Amino acid sequence: MTLLTTWPESGPQTVVRRTSDPEAIAAALTPAGVRYEQWPLRETDTADPDAVLSAYAPEVARLTAEEGFVTVDAIALHPDGAPDWTRRTRPAREKFLSEHTHDDDDEVRFFVDGAGVFYLHVGAEVHAVLCERGDLLGVPKGTRHWFDMGTEPSFTAIRFFHEPDGWIGRFTGSDIASRFPGLDEIHAGYAA
Template sequence: MTLLTTWPESGPETVVRRTSDPAAIAAALAPLGVRYERWPVREDVPADADADAVFAAYGPEIDKLTAAEGFRTVDVVALHPSDDPQWPRTARAAREKFLAEHTHDDDDEVRFFVAGAGVFYLHVRGEVHAVYCEKGDLLGVPRGTTHWFDMGTSPSFTAIRFFHEEDGWIGTFTGSDIAGRFPDFDAIHSGHAGSAA
């Protein structure tokens, strides 16, 4: 279930907003310049589908968004639990890359979740907005927006990424420790987002 939780930037002791209603989520994020929408879910696309299958399934939506927004690069990123002995190290490294607060100076961060889930944390106007995204959710974080992303201790998701710049994901890190002061993916996923991680 998609979920938006908002706290004051001072900490998660007080919940300002919590909603799972897609229309309410979109309405709350729009004034921040954040795009949130639901796309039809293709149930016949397995969680571990390769990029070709994902592009084939979501081609009309990808083409429409790319044409409307002028994206130059679209790719598919997937991370799912594996029996590979290196999986714990791979998962930890992938998670840590995005977990610190950062911005993107030259591009928006636009993701559509084909499978699985992840949480985008938006640090805007004195508040932290945690958007728990799942299959069918598209989120667009405007360039310059301070944020971080948590995929959890055992990541499992497939997402389509859209880029205006061919260089792809380039983050400018703020050096803040704020991400460690708010409930992480695992706490939100398990429904225990009322206290810090």
């Protein structure tokens, strides 16, 4: 279930907003310039990037034409059964858990499968957007944010870039992300 939770930037002791209604999520995020959409679900081999891009070709073409993206790819991160899976994925998770911005590009992701949480630090609030299958989120360049894929990442996403070099983050140095519940806690029903 897609979920938006908004807290004051001071921490999660008080919930300002909590909703799973897609229209309410879009309405809450639009003033910050954040794009939120739900796309139709399609069956595809989520481990095959070409199959993923082919399955969602009409939506990818529409968004690329609207926004002028120059690079689109699909990434899959799913447990492979190896005993060192968590250890191997920890560096990727930790990289995105720190608050950062992007100077020259929006961060746009469509979740084909699995889940992740984008945290948007906008003004004096933090919006946690639990994205799941069918969700597209576009974080405007310059927006302070971070992302949690959980302790055992499992998702397939289509990524859109205006820059051919892809993801380039500028870390703020803030420890704000450490004050908020992660994907695992949100999935477990965190409700402070």
